[in-house]
């Protein structure tokens with residue numbers, strides 16, 4: 249992906265002039281709020297991450313003057329919505345390229361973990377130390393002990 253295009257100073261000046269009302273107050277081009285003296289940002293109307301051909305030069309018409317706190321970076325604001333769009337575009341691209349999550353991952357959200365080993369489950373293959381036939385190791389009957397808790401009132 250090529251680099252993000254930024255507006256030139258001249259374009260920003262042009263956008264600011266456009267956003268200014270009759271009294272010389274800068275108005276947010278998203279909601280119309282007076283943002284003179286507030287933090288303003290030059291928004292790319294089409295988020296740069298979604299632009300495929302970045303050799304096309306930006307013009308002042310590709311941008312908007314937005315107040316950072318009223319429209320640009322608030323939750324649910326332009327940037328948040330762009331992030332959703334960008335994620336969707338990435339999913340769409342992955343689907344187009346045939347990259348897909350496994351059926352299982354889609355159903356459960358995660359892949360199913362491998363089954364846990366439990367002491368009661370019979371072994372799928374004989375353990376190496378068991379060997380076969382005569383070499384079988386067996387515990388003497390006296391060795392068998394209840395495995396339990398050492399504390400008295402259990």
Ligand SMILES: [Zn+2]
Nearest residue numbers: 276279318319
């Ligand atoms: Zn606004």
